[in-house]
Amino acid sequence: MxxxxxxxxxxxxxAIFFYCMxxxxxxxxxxxxxxxxxxxxxxxxxxxxxxxxLASPEAPTLTIVAPAYNEEVPIIDNIRSxxxxxYGKLTVIIxxxxxxxxxxxxxxxxxxxxxxxxxxxxxxxxxxxxxxIYRSKNPAFRxxxxxDKVNGGKADAINVGVNLATTDYFACIDVDxxxxxxxxxxxxxxxxQAKNERIVAVxxxxxxxxxxxxxNGRLIKLKTPDTFIARIQVIEYxxxxxxxxxxxxxxxxxxxxxxxxxIFERKLIVEIGGYNHNTVGEDMELVMRAHKVMRLRKEKYRxxxxxxxxxxxxxxxxxxVLGRQRHRWTxxxxxxxxxxKCMFFNPQYGVLGMLSYPYWFFAEWMAxxxxxxxLLFFFILCVVGLVNWHFFWAMLALVYAFAVMISFxxxxxxxxxxxxxxxxSDVASLxxxxxxxxxxxxxxxxxxxxxxxxxxxxxxxVGWGTMTRAGxxxx
Amino acid sequence: xxxxxxxxxxxxxxxxxxxxxxxxxxxxxEETLIWIVWxxxxxxxxxxxxxxxxxxxxxxxxxxxxxKEAYLRSRYENLLTEFICGDHENEMIRSLSSEKExxxxxxxxELRKSMNRRIFKxxxxxxxxxxxxxxxxxxxDLYLILGFKHTAMQALKKSRSWEKLVESIAELSQLGIRxxxxxxxxxxxxxxxxxxxxxxxxxxxxxLDPLLLLDDRKKDLSPWQKTQLRVVISRLPIEExxxxxxxxxxxxxxxxxxxxxxxxxxxDSLLEDLTYEFGLINDP
Numbered sequence: 221m222x223x224x225x226x227x228x229x230x231x232x233x234x235a236i237f238f239y240c241m242x243x244x245x246x247x248x249x250x251x252x253x254x255x256x257x258x259x260x261x262x263x264x265x266x267x268x269x270x271x272x273x274l275a276s277p278e279a280p281t282l283t284i285v286a287p288a289y290n291e292e293v294p295i296i297d298n299i300r301s302x303x304x305x306x307y308g309k310l311t312v313i314i315x316x317x318x319x320x321x322x323x324x325x326x327x328x329x330x331x332x333x334x335x336x337x338x339x340x341x342x343x344x345x346x347x348x349x350x351x352x353i354y355r356s357k358n359p360a361f362r363x364x365x366x367x368d369k370v371n372g373g374k375a376d377a378i379n380v381g382v383n384l385a386t387t388d389y390f391a392c393i394d395v396d397x398x399x400x401x402x403x404x405x406x407x408x409x410x411x412x413q414a415k416n417e418r419i420v421a422v423x424x425x426x427x428x429x430x431x432x433x434x435x436n437g438r439l440i441k442l443k444t445p446d447t448f449i450a451r452i453q454v455i456e457y458x459x460x461x462x463x464x465x466x467x468x469x470x471x472x473x474x475x476x477x478x479x480x481x482x483i484f485e486r487k488l489i490v491e492i493g494g495y496n497h498n499t500v501g502e503d504m505e506l507v508m509r510a511h512k513v514m515r516l517r518k519e520k521y522r523x524x525x526x527x528x529x530x531x532x533x534x535x536x537x538x539x540x541v542l543g544r545q546r547h548r549w550t551x552x553x554x555x556x557x558x559x560x561k562c563m564f565f566n567p568q569y570g571v572l573g574m575l576s577y578p579y580w581f582f583a584e585w586m587a588x589x590x591x592x593x594x595l596l597f598f599f600i601l602c603v604v605g606l607v608n609w610h611f612f613w614a615m616l617a618l619v620y621a622f623a624v625m626i627s628f629x630x631x632x633x634x635x636x637x638x639x640x641x642x643x644x645s646d647v648a649s650l651x652x653x654x655x656x657x658x659x660x661x662x663x664x665x666x667x668x669x670x671x672x673x674x675x676x677x678x679x680x681x682v683g684w685g686t687m688t689r690a691g692x693x694x695x
Numbered sequence: 696x697x698x699x700x701x702x703x704x705x706x707x708x709x710x711x712x713x714x715x716x717x718x719x720x721x722x723x724x725e726e727t728l729i730w731i732v733w734x735x736x737x738x739x740x741x742x743x744x745x746x747x748x749x750x751x752x753x754x755x756x757x758x759x760x761x762x763k764e765a766y767l768r769s770r771y772e773n774l775l776t777e778f779i780c781g782d783h784e785n786e787m788i789r790s791l792s793s794e795k796e797x798x799x800x801x802x803x804x805e806l807r808k809s810m811n812r813r814i815f816k817x818x819x820x821x822x823x824x825x826x827x828x829x830x831x832x833x834x835x836d837l838y839l840i841l842g843f844k845h846t847a848m849q850a851l852k853k854s855r856s857w858e859k860l861v862e863s864i865a866e867l868s869q870l871g872i873r874x875x876x877x878x879x880x881x882x883x884x885x886x887x888x889x890x891x892x893x894x895x896x897x898x899x900x901x902x903l904d905p906l907l908l909l910d911d912r913k914k915d916l917s918p919w920q921k922t923q924l925r926v927v928i929s930r931l932p933i934e935e936x937x938x939x940x941x942x943x944x945x946x947x948x949x950x951x952x953x954x955x956x957x958x959x960x961x962x963d964s965l966l967e968d969l970t971y972e973f974g975l976i977n978d979p
Contacts, residue, residue, distance in 0.1 A: 263858055264889055272926050277956065278918035412919040413888055611725070614732040621739035628743040635750045644754060651747055 229606075232597055239590055243583050244622055250467035251629050257466045258527045258637045265528065270405040273412070274308050280388035280411055281309040282404060282483070285381030286395040287374050288314055292321040296330045298395045301437030303364060307404040311363050313381040314395065318348075318371025327366050332357040336365075345379045345494035348372035353384070374479070375495035375502040382494055385486055392503075394480040394533065398429065398439050403530035407483050410524035417520040420510050421484045423469070423477035424525070425461040427640070428454050429532040439532050444646040449542060451653040452661045453535040458630035462527065462637075469525030473576035475511070475556075477523070479503035481531035488513070499559070501552020508560050515569050529640060543668050550672025553584055588669035620658050627654035760810075767811060771818040778837070779822070779830045806841060816843050820866055835870050844872055851878040857887040864890070868897030876901050883908065892923050899927040906937045909950050916949040921956075928957065936961060 273279050284302055288295060295314075302312045316324045327333060333354035341350045347369070354366040369380050378392050389411065393399065403424065411419045430445035445451050461478075468474045477484075479502065492513050495502045507523060514521040536542040557580060564581065566573035601607045631650050634640065641647055674680075806812050816838075823834045838844060847863035854860055864882065867875040879901065882894035899905045905928065916924075928936070939961070942954035 267858070267861055267889060272922055276918075276922040276925065277960075278921045278925075280918075409919065412922065413917055415915055415917045608725075610729050611732075614729045614736070617736040618732050618739075621736045621743070625739040625743045628746045632746040632750060635753065639754075639757075644751065647750055647754075651750075 229601075232593075236590065236594055236597075239582070239586075240619070243587070246579065246583060247463075247622075247626055251463050251626065251633075253467040253470055254463040254527070255633050255636070257470055258462060258633060261527050262637050265406070268409070270402055270409070273405045273408060274306060276308070276412075278412060279308060280408055281311075281386075282307060282408070283311040283313055283381070283385035283387045283390045283486075284393060285313050285315065285378050285385065285390050286393050287317050287377030287381070288319065288323055288395045289317045289371070289374075289377075290319045290321045290323060291395055292319070292323045292326050294396055295323050295326055297437045299327065299331065299364065301398065302393075302395075303361065304401065304437075305399060305404060306401045307408075309387070310404070311365065311385065311387060313365045313367060313384055315377040315381050316366065316368045317373070317377040318369060324366070324368050328354065331361050331364060331366070333364075333366055341380075342383055344383050344490050347376050347379045347383065350380060373497060375497045375499075379494040382486060382489055387486060389483050390486050390489070391481075391483045392479065393531070396533070397426070397480050398434065398437060398532040399481070400530045400532075401438075403481075404483075406526055406528065406530060410522075410526070411483075414522070417522050418485065418488075418514070419524050420488050420514060420521050421477055421482060421507060422524045422526065423465065423474065423482050424530040425457075425465075425528055426478045426480050426531045426533055427457050427461070427529045428535040430454075430534055430537060432532075441642070442640050443643070444641060444649050445535075445537075447537055448653060448656070448660065449539060450535055450537050451650060452657055453542070455627050455630060455650060455654050455657065457535075458634050459626065461529075462633055463626075463630055465525055466527040468576060469523065469527075471571050471575070472522050473571040474523045474525055475508055475572070475576050475580060476504040477507050477525075478531075480533050484510070499552060499555040500548050501556045504552060504556045505559060508556055508563075511572050512560060512563070512569070515572065527637075529638060539664065543664070543671075546665060546668040547672040547675070550669045551676045553580065554673065554676045557581060557585060585673075588666045588673070591666050592670060623658045623662070624655055627657060763810070764814060767814045768818060771815045772822070775818055775822050775834070779826070779833055803841075812841075815841075816866070819843075820869060823869060838866075838870055844870075844874075848875060848878060851875065851882075857885075857890050860885070860887075860890045861893045864893040864897045868900045871901065873901055880908075884914075888919070892920060895920060896923050896927045899924060899931075904937065905931060905935065906942075909942050909945065909954070912945075912947055912950050915947065916953055921949075921953050924953070925957065925960075 284305075286298070286302060288298075291298065299312070299314060302314075314327065316327070333356055336353045336355045339353045339355075341353060349370050351368040351370065354368070356362065356364050365384065367380055367384060369377065381392075382390055389408070391404065391407075407422045407424055410422055428445065428450065429439055429442060430447075430450040432439060432443045433441040444454065465474055465476070482503070484506070488510060489506070492509050494506075496505045496509070499505050511523065536545055557577070560577070563569045563573045563577045565578060569577070598607070598612075628651065631647065631654065635647065641650070806815055819834055819838060823831055823838075826834070844867070847867050850859045850863040851867075854863070860882065864875075864879050867879065875897075879894050879897045882890055883898060885891045885894060895908065898908045902908065906924075939954040939958035942950050943958075945951050945954070
């Protein structure tokens with residue numbers, strides 16, 4: 221018994237210590253890679269005239285697919301906002317996913333829609349039945365298509381849009397997101413620059429606009445959110461989109477393009493069967509599947525990323541909704557990791573198998589277990605009176621200092637690159653929030669992740685849950 | 696249950712000698728290790744503080760710079776407008792050349808400051824872009840006299856920064872400085888796409904035969920490069936437009952596609968121009 225405890229303590233201390241060092245080092249490496257990438261992109265952007273893409277016959281054709289479910293209030297403004305995006309060869313497909321409210325009727329009334337009897341729905345990817353395809357009588361809205369279908373979830377709704385699209389690429393967006401007017405001009409540039417490789421997908425930064433000023437579907441003034449919970453998500457998004465994804469994209473190891481905003485090569489997505497209905501992490505699953513297929517085909521390809529905030533969305537503003545969202549993200553991650561476990565340290569998948577997948581496994585999935593295990597271990601040591609308090613305080617300070625430094629670094633990179641927040645008080649409040657995060661917020665994320673894991677392992681299907689938003693109309 | 700668990704742990708723990716429980720620290724001097732950890736903590740917190748300070752100082756500095764830039768920009772725009780429209784230009788150039796206080800209160804001393812120089816050059820290039828005829832020659836002369844050409848050529852020779860290369864290529868080609876051809880043309884094969892595209896555009900502008908570069912093009916043209924070429928070609932006068940049929944049998948398929956697209960586009964627009972010219976259709 222004596223030896224068992226001794227070895228257990230030793231093993232746990234060493235394992236946790238090296239695990240922490242590995243995670244901290246990976247964050248630092250990603251941070252440094254990102255800062256160079258973001259600043260390089262910024263300089264390139266300043267020297268590029270994106271208007272030249274607008275009139276270029278070489279620019280790829282693009283369809284925006286926006287699923288809508290019970291969106292009767294914002295649907296009119298959202299469609300208008302999508303139609304006013306600056307891109308020469310753009311089609312907008314709104315998929316009404318069996319809404320129970322007046323979403324479809326309001327769209328019909330406001331955009332002079334009528335059923336297109338000539339259009340045959342090509343069900344290349346199997347979907348729930350389509351009830352009708354509508355086009356506008358008004359030539360001003362000739363690029364708008366509204367599809368009414370039986371409810372089947374977000375993945376199914378996007379698949380309907382993909383089936384109907386005839387363009388080179390399609391963009392998948394959340395209908396309530398605000399897209400920068402030149403977003404797609406910037407997103408297609410890597411596609412046009414590619415010479416001997418296929419650009420199968422392009423992602424971009426999605427940031428939060430809670431409590432900002434929005435008029436006519438356009439972001440007028442960005443402000444930091446009033447609530448702590450929303451502010452903390454702003455910092456999380458800085459860390460994830462600006463530091464993490466930028467670095468992964470540099471080595472073509474990006475596993476996730478946000479479901480709220482991304483461009484995909486239509487031909488490939490149709491070939492691989494579209495979005496998967498059987499996961500709540502359909503956005504990550506699609507990117508992983510595209511990677512897998514391209515790696516197995518041994519074709520030269522890239523999943524590109526634009527490190528610029530081009531899409532704005534509203535984050536949950538209370539802990540209950542945020543908890544549901546994080547719970548869902550955890551289950552999505554787990555599902556994707558389990559679907560593609562063949563990639564784990566498999567050199568056949570290159571960077572993906574040797575770096576991206578293991579990173580997601582160890583740093584994203586395992587982290588809450590390690591944290592919770594560490595806490596439990598600490599309490600046991602407290603109970604038996606074996607805590608080395610000097611060492612404990614030093615390590616606690618180390619973890620806290622590192623968490624604060626990484627958050628400050630993300631805010632710093634944001635400042636150097638985009639300075640999105642005009643007021644000093646906005647930045648000050650973000651810095652203050654970053655200091656409080658490790659104590660006020662982080663334990664909750666660990667709890668949500670553990671709960672997500674528990675539900676997944678016990679087969680409890682919670683579905684998407686309800687996502688309530690204050691909405692742009694109120695601002 | 697909890698009480699029993701605690702008792703069990705206590706009983707088990709009693710057997711473990713304290714000096715063996717220091718695991719990670721037992722290999723060396725514990726105090727040294729803790730001291731190192733605290734040093735790392737202090738470094739991290741100081742870095743965080745430093746980043747916060749830089750954020751706020753940078754904001755202040757940035758606000759001041761923007762103000763100064765706006766002032767200089769408006770001053771130089773006025774100066775250049777007066778230079779073009781007025782009849783003092785020769786005096787101004789002479790004064791600048793002889794380092795005396797110039798007419799219109801612009802001196803070489805002022806233009807030695809890098810920020811002033813940069814803004815003056817930007818204003819000059821911006822104005823040059825929107826003008827044609829004699830006025831552009833005046834601006835070109837001013838550009839040469841103020842040594843901007845020399846700086847740009849030096850950057851092309853020595854600079855490793857792709858931004859400086861792109862800027863230099865763009866300004867030299869905009870002002871039609873053909874001496875730079877020898878330095879710019881090899882950059883068409885530069886590994887940085889921004890530089891190679893800038894060189895490609897410059898080559899079309901500076902070469903006597905605008906699309907000569909296509910003749911020996913071995914690498915594929917990307918859609919982005921085609922777009923850039925199209926933009927520059929469409930700005931050429933119609934009489935300088937090359938005959939695209941020349942590349943219809945080029946060994947590089949991307950060049951052939953590009954030539955065919957261009958041929959179609961310009962044949963259409965030429966036909967349209969001629970139609971309007973001969974009054975067959977009323978020009979809307």
